[in-house]
Amino acid sequence: MIQMSKVTKRYGSDAVLQNADFHLETGDFAVLQGRSGSGKSSLLKLLYRETEADEGDIRFRQIPISQITKHVLRREIGMVFQSFRLIEQKNVFENIALAGKAVGKPIEEIEQQAKLLLERVGLADKKDAFPNSLSGGQQQRVAIARALFNKPSLLLADEPTGNLDKDTAADILKLLEELHEEEKTTMLLVTHDELLLKQMHAKIWTIEDGRLHEQVFS
Numbered sequence: 001m002i003q004m005s006k007v008t009k010r011y012g013s014d015a016v017l018q019n020a021d022f023h024l025e026t027g028d029f030a031v032l033q034g035r036s037g038s039g040k041s042s043l044l045k046l047l048y049r050e051t052e053a054d055e056g057d058i059r060f061r062q063i064p065i066s067q068i069t070k071h072v073l074r075r076e077i078g079m080v081f082q083s084f085r086l087i088e089q090k091n092v093f094e095n096i097a098l099a100g101k102a103v104g105k106p107i108e109e110i111e112q113q114a115k116l117l118l119e120r121v122g123l124a125d126k127k128d129a130f131p132n133s134l135s136g137g138q139q140q141r142v143a144i145a146r147a148l149f150n151k152p153s154l155l156l157a158d159e160p161t162g163n164l165d166k167d168t169a170a171d172i173l174k175l176l177e178e179l180h181e182e183e184k185t186t187m188l189l190v191t192h193d194e195l196l197l198k199q200m201h202a203k204i205w206t207i208e209d210g211r212l213h214e215q216v217f218s
């Protein structure tokens with residue numbers, strides 16, 4: 001689904017990725033791990049074109065991503081962040097509906113889809129609540145519903161459990177794993193959590209010294 005070959009990404013003269021190769025197959029449930037500052041967020045930003053590579057080739061379904069407009073790419077790729085990034089002035093429904101409005105969905109469809117998704121993530125009764133009245137775990141469930149609203153083929157999650165306690169983090173990862181199974185959404189999650197890594201049936205990629213390696217289990 002996504003292929004990266006011989007990609008170099010520099011900030012000034014420092015290369016955070018150097019000749020790096022990486023790939024995700026359709027249907028993968030993958031985890032990206034690596035030390036702080038190793039370039040995990042930079043890799044995700046390259047995949048959804050928040051930043052551009054200095055050298056190398058990145059393809060989404062065989063097409064160079066530089067040839068795909070950001071608008072189209074972001075319909076295909078959903079994003080979830082550590083800090084949730086919900087709009088504080090908007091309620092749960094409005095936060096989710098924005099994703100549908102951005103792609104011109106009719107309001108009836110938006111309402112129906114929001115209802116289904118909120119039920120799925122366990123927040124059917126929080127439609128009118130504002131983010132600051134929700135727990136961290138609930139806010140992340142809203143962010144996940146928003147990211148999945150337009151049925152993206154790929155979901156990227158940058159430390160989605162980084163701001164959550166251990167049990168809530170486990171619940172969120174379980175939800176992502178289930179949604180992966182149900183929707184067949186390809187997922188790439190950045191996480192530091194060794195314990196959780198062991199519990200998940202994920203392909204594990206490690207980033208180290210500017211390169212990516214896939215862990216192969218024998």
Ligand SMILES: Nc1ncnc2c1ncn2[C@@H]1O[C@H](COP(=O)(O)OP(=O)(O)OP(=O)(O)O)[C@@H](O)[C@H]1O
Nearest residue numbers: 011012016034035036037038039040041042043159
């Ligand atoms: N916009 C930027 N300008 C300059 N340097 C940057 C920029 N973004 C990231 N960097 C640098 O690139 C390196 C990799 O950062 P990145 O955020 O990708 O790492 P990370 O593995 O996600 O780290 P963490 O686990 O701490 O979030 C770091 O040294 C960081 O300071």
